[in-house]
Amino acid sequence: MANLFEESDERFLVTLSSEGEDKMWQVNDKGEHEFTGGKQDWIAAAKAAEECSCFQEDDEDELVADENISCYNCRYRRWTAKSFICCK
Amino acid sequence: MKILLSIDDTDAMKVEGVEVLGTGELASMIKQTVEERGWGVCEPITRHQLLIHPDIPYTSHNSSMCFMADIDADRLDELIAYSSDFLVRESAPEADPGLCVAVIDRLSHPGWLISFGYMAKNYVLTKEEAYDLAETLGLHLSEHGGTGQGIIGALAGAGLRLSGNDGRFKGKIKIKSETGIVTAGSIRATGKVDLVKSLEEGIILEDSDELVLGDTVKAVLLDGKAVLPVYSIGKDDSGRPRWQTYSKSQMKDF
Numbered sequence: 001m002a003n004l005f006e007e008s009d010e011r012f013l014v015t016l017s018s019e020g021e022d023k024m025w026q027v028n029d030k031g032e033h034e035f036t037g038g039k040q041d042w043i044a045a046a047k048a049a050e051e052c053s054c055f056q057e058d059d060e061d062e063l064v065a066d067e068n069i070s071c072y073n074c075r076y077r078r079w080t081a082k083s084f085i086c087c088k
Numbered sequence: 089m090k091i092l093l094s095i096d097d098t099d100a101m102k103v104e105g106v107e108v109l110g111t112g113e114l115a116s117m118i119k120q121t122v123e124e125r126g127w128g129v130c131e132p133i134t135r136h137q138l139l140i141h142p143d144i145p146y147t148s149h150n151s152s153m154c155f156m157a158d159i160d161a162d163r164l165d166e167l168i169a170y171s172s173d174f175l176v177r178e179s180a181p182e183a184d185p186g187l188c189v190a191v192i193d194r195l196s197h198p199g200w201l202i203s204f205g206y207m208a209k210n211y212v213l214t215k216e217e218a219y220d221l222a223e224t225l226g227l228h229l230s231e232h233g234g235t236g237q238g239i240i241g242a243l244a245g246a247g248l249r250l251s252g253n254d255g256r257f258k259g260k261i262k263i264k265s266e267t268g269i270v271t272a273g274s275i276r277a278t279g280k281v282d283l284v285k286s287l288e289e290g291i292i293l294e295d296s297d298e299l300v301l302g303d304t305v306k307a308v309l310l311d312g313k314a315v316l317p318v319y320s321i322g323k324d325d326s327g328r329p330r331w332q333t334y335s336k337s338q339m340k341d342f
Contacts, residue, residue, distance in 0.1 A: 042337065059110045061135050061258050062149055064340035066303070076101070078148045079140050087101055087148075 024048060025086070032085045035071060039083060045071040054088040089161045091128075093118065093171065094154035094188040094245035096138075097238025099147050100180035108180055112258050115153035117178070118171050127167055128159030132280065133258040134309050136205070136248040137342075138241055143212045145184065145237055152238075152245030153258065156192075164191065168228050175232040186238030188246045190227035198250060201225055205247025205254065208240060218243045252312030256342045261305040261316070272297045275305075275316055282313035286320060286331060293318065299331040306334075308342040 024044060025033045037044040046067035049055045057068065058075040065072035077084040095118070098111045109117075112135060119130045133155045140150055159167060168189050179185040195201060204221055207213060215231075218240045222229035227246070231239050248254035261280050263270055272284040273295030284293040287310075293299065299318050307314040318331040319338070 058148075059112060060260060061110070061112050061256075062151075063304075063336050066335045066337050075148075078101070079150070081140050081142070 028085070032087075034080060034085050035077075035083045037083065039072070039079075042067060042070065042072070049074060052088075089164070090156060090158050090192045091164070091167075092154055092156055092188070092190045092192065092246040092249055093167070094152055094190075094242045094249065095171075095175065095238070096152035096186050096241030096245060097146065097234075098175060098179040098183050098185040100182040101147055109178065111151070111153045114175070114178055115155060116258070118174060119155050119157070121170065121174075122157055122159065122167065127163040128157045130155050130157040132314065134249055134255040135258055136245045136255040138208045138244055139210060139212065141212055145235070146241075147183075150241065152241040152248075154245040154249040154255075156249060164189070168230075172230055172232055179233055182234065184234035184237040185232045186236060186240065186242035187230050187232060188222070188227065188239070188242035190225070190246050190250075192250070195225050195227065197225060201227075201243070201247040202251045203247070205244045205249075205251060208244030209248075209254075213240050213244075215239055249309070253310055254342075255309050256339060257307045257309065257314055259306075261307065263301065263305060265301060268301050269298050270301060271295060272299060275299075280314060281307050281316045284316045284318055284331075285310075287315075287317050288319060291329075293331065297328075297331065298324075299333060302333040302335050304333070304336050304339070306339055308339070 023036050026036050028034045042065055049069045049071045054076060055069060056075045057073055063073045071077055076087045078087055095111060095115055098114050099108055115133050122128055122130055133153050136152050138150045144150060171187055175185045175187055222243060229239050229243055261278055263275060263278060272293035275281050275284055307316050317334045321330045321332045324330050
């Protein structure tokens with residue numbers, strides 16, 4: 001996934017989501033990569049984390065997804081009002 | 089005397105190979121010191137979620153950590169000095185740590201502190217507003233690095249803990265069971281839960297009631313008590329209701 005970020009100049013990054021080809025990430029005004037699934041797309045967040053070599057589980061008190069490996073549980077996610085930013 | 093000690097904005101985004109202690113860990117270390125040095129007896133730490141907003145600087149989730157303690161009045165100044173030095177020493181260099189220590193019985197308007205806590209969950213607040221309220225209420229509020237923005241969350245955390253109706257307790261409750269089924273009484277016997285309750289039905293489980301343990305067993309702060317929330321999963325063969333502990337995703341709104 002990190003390679004995708006580096007190699008893509010497109011505003012919307014396209015990768016495989018739980019429901020097939022979909023826009024899982026978008027680049028916000030600050031150039032950050034924001035998850036398009038919001039805070040409730042458990043399947044897509046888990047799939048994204050499984051495909052990511054940078055996933056690291058956050059402190060136990062900050063885990064919110066039932067799937068252990070999920071971007072929602074990653075120490076490199078930063079919550080936003082509607083979703084989260086991947087900081088890797 | 090009963091106090092609230094709350095901290096916020098002590099950490100930074102974790103970096104591979106560099107140990108960064110979370111705010112919860114730092115709160116645990118302060119709590120441990122209070123008890124080891126015989127300054128007082130502490131209650132468990134609660135985590136309080138604050139507003140996520142583009143105008144609010146935070147590391148990753150904008151939450152504060154707070155605990156209540158019953159301490160020797162002569163140790164109050166020592167505790168504040170120790171905690172202040174500790175935050176300077178242990179917070180991440182990029183952090184903006186804040187410390188709040190409130191003596192509950194000395195608060196002139198406890199309701200105002202609670203209101204500030206709830207406002208911090210819904211509005212963008214300023215350091216000036218936090219310092220003004222701290223002065224009015226007569227509590228300790230101090231910043232220990234960076235922008236010091238953490239005083240807002242620290243003050244809010246104290247208010248939310250005082251409300252008795254916000255946040256989840258730090259850490260998982262460890263309970264052994266070969267079958268994955270335990271009684272509410274055995275959960276309460278850990279000393280970390282006052283009530284086992286179905287929040288949807290408003291039913292407080294009897295000690296003899298059984299529940300299925302999920303992969304995480306955590307308590308939340310409701311009505312001033314440590315409550316283990318459970319939900320209904322039908323009835324057993326004898327028609328008795330069956331319950332299960334909340335999952336992580338169900339807990340996230342606390």
